[in-house]
Amino acid sequence: MKVVVQVKLLPEAEQAAALRSTLRTVNDLACWVSRVAFARGVPREYELRQHTYAHLKAEGLGAQAAQHVIKKVRDAYTTLHANLRAGNLGKPKSRRRIKAASKPIAFRSEAAQPYDDRCLSWQYDQQTVSIWTTAGRIKNVSFACSGDGLKTLRDYRKGEADLIERDGVFYLIATCDVPEAEAYEPDGFIGVDLGIVNIATTSTGYQAAGRGLGRYRKRQLALRAKLQKKRTKSAKRRLKERSRRETRHVKNTNHIIAKTIVTEAERTAHGIALEELRGIRRRVRLRKPQRVTFHSWAFAQLGDFIVYKARRAGVPLVYVDPAYTSQTCADCDHVDKKNRVDQATFICRNCGVVAHADRNASRNIAARGAAVWTAGRESRVPATP
Incomplete structure (x- = not known):
């Protein structure tokens, strides 16, 4: 590695x-x-x-x-x-x-x-x-x-x-x-739901809120706009400095979140289930005010940090299909678009369970992670006649 x-x-x-x-x-x-x-x-x-x-x-x-x-x-x-x-x-x-x-x-x-x-x-x-x-x-x-x-x-x-x-x-x-640690047999999986409002939410209850990072980025965006209007050499130099500073801040935040998740999985002998989000920027269409926030979302970097830290610690990791995880009830598996009331609230139309939307999605991801791991362990050898 x-x-x-x-x-x-x-x-x-x-x-x-x-x-x-x-x-x-x-x-x-x-x-x-x-x-x-x-x-x-x-x-x-x-x-x-x-x-x-x-x-x-x-x-x-x-x-x-x-x-x-x-x-x-x-x-x-x-x-x-x-x-x-x-x-x-x-x-x-x-x-x-x-x-x-x-x-x-x-x-x-x-x-x-x-x-x-x-x-x-x-x-x-x-x-x-x-x-x-x-x-x-x-x-x-x-x-x-x-x-x-x-x-x-x-x-x-x-x-x-x-x-x-x-x-x-x-x-x-x-x-x-660096040699990778030998992966252990996981006693269940921790599902990780990645987002913008909440950077990461796990099925064990950990939640990394994106409020502080969002405020920081909004402030940096306003400062960039002021400097871009000046069009001077010093303004361009300051723009480069601020860009690098923002990159370092986001990177450090993602490192902390990734380390917290991997440490929790290692402590509890669990594996980690991540969403497969590659290509999401090409698939999703957004209104103009949402585009800056969406395209500055560093989900790929956070995912890479989780992967390499997990490999170094020997924590099993699987990717799952994220489709409908936010619309599926983690208790009764009922799928309905109306289950997602708003960004933070999930109310199942079938069983009536009320939960935090990101926490519910992370539980679905954990269940899919366990299914993927089990499917990978099942024998594909045909039965002897």
């Missing part, structure tokens, strides 16, 4: 200048390689290397750095073509799709540059790294990270690490291959 650990570099002034110059150089050269690739119809990596490797070496890049620049460009085009095929950039004749496919990919000056073990070495006890730069290899660059992060790096780091610069600060993002 792949886990990413981010460490903050603490370079001295000369070291920081060398790192900054390196990122500028490799990304400028990546833009040049991208133009060559675009002009030649984006050839395979081996052919692209034949056209660009000598020039990259002449510009002062080491052998490994040159290889990584070429591979970074080729991977970027692979991702672009995959997005075009999947329709993620719009329909075939849409303006967005034409704009993306009609020019070479460009790389920001502070974009990430991959490093392998030939270009980067770690000294965990001293919490320093030795890293290649265009000014030569620099040693004893200090880094800072949490105790858990350092232990994960020491035990499980494997593969490449990316060097990035963000707001004048340098980070290394390292990939760690």
Whole structure:
């Protein structure tokens, strides 16, 4: 299981200048390689290397750095073509799709540059790294990270690490291959209903209200509107800062919710049942005032956090079909659109039970999760005649 650990570099002034110059150089050269690739119809990596490797070496890049620049460009085009095929950039004749496919990919000056073990070495006890730069290899660059992060790096780091610069600060993002815990046989399932008013509601009674996050987003939306009207460089800089701040806030909130759910499941030896919500933004039609809230709903991120935390803890997890979970009575299985009186209230037209709508839906999801798990365990071998 792949886990990413981010460490903050603490370079001295000369070291920081060398790192900054390196990122500028490799990304400028990546833009040049991208133009060559675009002009030649984006050839395979081996052919692209034949056209660009000598020039990259002449510009002062080491052998490994040159290889990584070429591979970074080729991977970027692979991702672009995959997005075009999947329709993620719009329909075939849409303006967005034409704009993306009609020019070479460009790389920001502070974009990430991959490093392998030939270009980067770690000294965990001293919490320093030795890293290649265009000014030569620099040693004893200090880094800072949490105790858990350092232990994960020491035990499980494997593969490449990316060097990035963000707001004048340098980070290394390292990939760690952490073994998954062995999943246990669950004693029932916890259903998780994801929503906007309530971010997550479980069948055990836990509810993460979205009121605070909604107020925060509404305030950020108003501040963005004010800054967008100014159209100045400083306003654009502030917009980027606020966008990143909002992203971090939402991410931290989702981490807390996911950890709470997984911890509860692990403590009670239960599994987790999640709704399969992929493609919901294409299926649902909304009035204009609701669109900003709906499209800023980070359900996919929360789901991903729950999945990876569950896998790391050995908690069984299944996906279920969310259809009619909000209209079905968890007590008598009666399905009726009128059962959902309003956003928060569920009243069954058949048995008369009154419940919180999200709690009722989470119970339905838990029941479906148990059914999916049982179906997966049933033998499909035909009976012997």
